Amino acid sequence: MTQQRVWCIGGLDTSGGAGITRDLITLADLGVHGCAISTQVAAQTSSALLCTQPTSASNLNEQWQALASEDMPGAIKIGAIANDEQALVLCARLQTLPKPKPFVVWDPVLTTSSGGTLSVLSSNSIRALLAHVDLITPNTDELGVLTGLTVDSEEVFSLALEALLSLGAKAIFAKGGHAKWQHEATDTYISADTRITFSQPRDLAGALRGTGCMLASALCAFWVKDYAIADALTLANAYLKQVRAAAFATALAASNKKQHSAQSRHCGSRKIAMAPAVGFPSVPSDFPSVCFGENDPVSLRKAVSPCDVLPRCDVLSRCAPAPFPALYAPGHPRSDLGIYPVVEDAAWLTKLLPTGVNIIQLRVKTGTKEAISAQIQKAVALTKHSDCKLFINDHWQLAIEHGAYGVHLGQEDLATANLTAIRKAGLRLGVSTHGYAEIQRIKRLRPSYIALGHIFPTTTKTMPSKPQGVERLGEYVALCEGIPTVAIGGINLSNVKAVAQTGVSSIAVVTAITQAANPFSAYYDLAKEAGFAN
Numbered sequence: 001m002t003q004q005r006v007w008c009i010g011g012l013d014t015s016g017g018a019g020i021t022r023d024l025i026t027l028a029d030l031g032v033h034g035c036a037i038s039t040q041v042a043a044q045t046s047s048a049l050l051c052t053q054p055t056s057a058s059n060l061n062e063q064w065q066a067l068a069s070e071d072m073p074g075a076i077k078i079g080a081i082a083n084d085e086q087a088l089v090l091c092a093r094l095q096t097l098p099k100p101k102p103f104v105v106w107d108p109v110l111t112t113s114s115g116g117t118l119s120v121l122s123s124n125s126i127r128a129l130l131a132h133v134d135l136i137t138p139n140t141d142e143l144g145v146l147t148g149l150t151v152d153s154e155e156v157f158s159l160a161l162e163a164l165l166s167l168g169a170k171a172i173f174a175k176g177g178h179a180k181w182q183h184e185a186t187d188t189y190i191s192a193d194t195r196i197t198f199s200q201p202r203d204l205a206g207a208l209r210g211t212g213c214m215l216a217s218a219l220c221a222f223w224v225k226d227y228a229i230a231d232a233l234t235l236a237n238a239y240l241k242q243v244r245a246a247a248f249a250t251a252l253a254a255s256n257k258k259q260h261s262a263q264s265r266h267c268g269s270r271k272i273a274m275a276p277a278v279g280f281p282s283v284p285s286d287f288p289s290v291c292f293g294e295n296d297p298v299s300l301r302k303a304v305s306p307c308d309v310l311p312r313c314d315v316l317s318r319c320a321p322a323p324f325p326a327l328y329a330p331g332h333p334r335s336d337l338g339i340y341p342v343v344e345d346a347a348w349l350t351k352l353l354p355t356g357v358n359i360i361q362l363r364v365k366t367g368t369k370e371a372i373s374a375q376i377q378k379a380v381a382l383t384k385h386s387d388c389k390l391f392i393n394d395h396w397q398l399a400i401e402h403g404a405y406g407v408h409l410g411q412e413d414l415a416t417a418n419l420t421a422i423r424k425a426g427l428r429l430g431v432s433t434h435g436y437a438e439i440q441r442i443k444r445l446r447p448s449y450i451a452l453g454h455i456f457p458t459t460t461k462t463m464p465s466k467p468q469g470v471e472r473l474g475e476y477v478a479l480c481e482g483i484p485t486v487a488i489g490g491i492n493l494s495n496v497k498a499v500a501q502t503g504v505s506s507i508a509v510v511t512a513i514t515q516a517a518n519p520f521s522a523y524y525d526l527a528k529e530a531g532f533a534n
């Protein structure tokens with residue numbers, strides 16, 4: 001199996017603005033090989049569907065067989081399915097896919113953006129398809145047609161998502177571009193146990209053709225590049241934002257020059273067809289703000305301004321809470337923190353403080369509350385008259401009680417921690433993240449640092465996510481937009497240089513120090529190799 005390959009099944013839009021033509025352009029832009037199976041040939045201009053000719057069921061089957069006789073894809077993106085016969089063929093083929101099964105995304109295109117009909121499916125076909133796809137990506141109009149509801153408010157939107165899940169959808173990514181009742185454009189991912197929203201300020205530049213196709217095929221591209229689903233969705237959302245920005249900048253430039261190109265003719269009230277190549281999303285402002293769950297504790301704030309009456313995620317990007325205190329006081333000559341040892345008891349501080357270490361974490365995972373409290377109290381006392389910043393892992397109440405410098409919390413810890421109490425007590429806050437979605441969730445908190453991991457395989461802890469590697473680490477550091485960053489997970493003398501070269505502010509290690517024959521010199525060797533010390 002070739003991983004970086006996606007099959008696109010859908011209508012061939014002769015204008016190149018949407019359908020499988022657009023899918024292949026998107027995949028090429030993201031460096032993924034796209035194969036195509038045409039369900040129909042749609043004679044289209046950039047503003048109208050003139051006529052469409054569906055592919056016969058047998059031809060559809062033959063196209064599939066031809067592709068299947070070579071390499072299988074990592075993902076399959078399905079767009080417009082012309083009729084029930086085609087749905088039947090696709091269901092039969094999807095059912096017999098060899099393992100490992102590709103990730104199957106259905107973008108349920110029913111009409112063209114100009115209003116032409118591309119798909120007529122019975123409710124039986126819809127149910128059958130839902131049983132075979134991993135994710136469906138309707139806009140709110142499509143969600144309405146699929147569920148028989150008029151989706152025109154947040155309440156009906158939630159009902160429609162539930163209805164589609166009960167029709168058999170395993171997961172839904174409902175796009176918010178058409179949800180005019182929302183202040184921001186919010187895409188919602190929902191499965192049986194997860195709800196994640198991705199919000200962008202509404203941009204009023206104009207309408208672009210083929211955005212649904214681009215989003216679903218970009219999602220498949222990020223999936224085959226081995227991103228977790230939440231990260232693939234974050235990247236796909238950012239990719240769309242980047243394409244829109246580039247498309248409207250190009251269209252505007254063309255119309256300013258008074259060129260009579262297709263772009264300039266259709267810029268304004270009409271949809272523009274050209275979507276320039278933009279490549280992998282890299283501009284931090286193009287990334288959405290991300291909320292986990294309807295009551296994400298990171299997003300919940302006390303009502304502080306009139307705009308709190310708006311839906312929560314709409315408010316956040318504009319009414320951000322106060323940042324947590326910086327690691328260094330303003331004007332301090334240092335900005336990096338160097339090697340960050342993470343240790344299991346206060347005795348380690350006695351061993352390591354003489355190195356002149358800048359930052360250290362007490363991560364006590366066992367013992368009674370009294371014993372942990374005593375460890376924290378001792379560690380605070382040991383660091384009180386040093387320059388070393390002491391972070392306490394997990395035990396935020398005890399950290400406040402004993403006056404530690406800061407607290408380190410993981411994503412799950414945020415559900416029970418009182419962030420307001422930590423902020424009020426003046427403690428710094430570090431938070432763990434494991435990819436794009438969590439970074440975008442946490443940035444809004446403006447923590448004192450963002451931990452990024454795990455970078456390499458680690459034996460210290462069982463991780464639910466995959467190792468990120470140094471290439472992604474570099475992308476995450478840039479995405480953090482100046483918030484100090486800490487890399488963690490499997491870092492040792494052999495790889496610390498490459499980690500430091502990403503520009504990360506600090507490098508956290510457990511076993512590279514605690515299991516070293518000489519922890520004292522292991523600290524220096526790491527600091528030197530990373531370029532933090534001479």
Ligand SMILES: Cc1ncc(COP(=O)(O)OP(=O)(O)O)c(N)n1
Binds near residue numbers: 363410508
């Ligand atoms: C610097 C740093 N980064 C990540 C972690 C992990 O924190 P968390 O996800 O809460 O997991 P536990 O450490 O509690 O197992 C950390 N402690 N420090």
Ligand SMILES: Cc1ncsc1CCOP(=O)(O)O
Binds near residue numbers: 457459490
């Ligand atoms: C606590 C933690 N969080 C992410 S990786 C990790 C363990 C890092 O340990 P090591 O440096 O020994 O790989």
Ligand SMILES: [Mg+2]
Binds near residue numbers: 393408409413
């Ligand atoms: Mg924790």
